[in-house]
Amino acid sequence: MAKEVIGDACAYIPGPRQGDKARYHKIGIAMQEGDRLSLKLDTLPLPGTGWTGWINIFPNDRPARPADPRDQSVGQSLPPRAAGASGFDDMEDDIPF
Numbered sequence: 249m250a251k252e253v254i255g256d257a258c259a260y261i262p263g264p265r266q267g268d269k270a271r272y273h274k275i276g277i278a279m280q281e282g283d284r285l286s287l288k289l290d291t292l293p294l295p296g297t298g299w300t301g302w303i304n305i306f307p308n309d310r311p312a313r314p315a316d317p318r319d320q321s322v323g324q325s326l327p328p329r330a331a332g333a334s335g336f337d338d339m340e341d342d343i344p345f
Contacts, residue, residue: 251279255305257287262298278305 257276263269276289293299 251281251286253308254278254280254285255307257289258304258306259293259299260302260304261293264298272304272306275303 255278256274257278258272259275261271261273263271273293275291275293276287279286279288287303
């Protein structure tokens with residue numbers, strides 16, 4: 249069974265001064281596999297921003313799509329080269345300056 253992305257993980261950061269607008273900063277994603285929940289963190293807010301450590305999960309607006317590591321649309325590999333070829337042979341000899 250593949251993990252299903254259920255939403256964005258966001259940190260609530262209050263405004264720096266009284267009356268300033270608070271904001272939510274996306275810090276990762278939440279996933280579900282069966283009855284298990286997982287949280288993938290990409291970043292954390294800097295100290296001193298007022299973050300209290302709470303993470304909120306907001307449902308995605310995008311259609312659900314299972315994460316499949318064999319998906320070819322995500323990472324395309326470069327075309328194969330001959331062994332030992334560095335790619336410098338394909339460059340022009342003249343320098344344009």
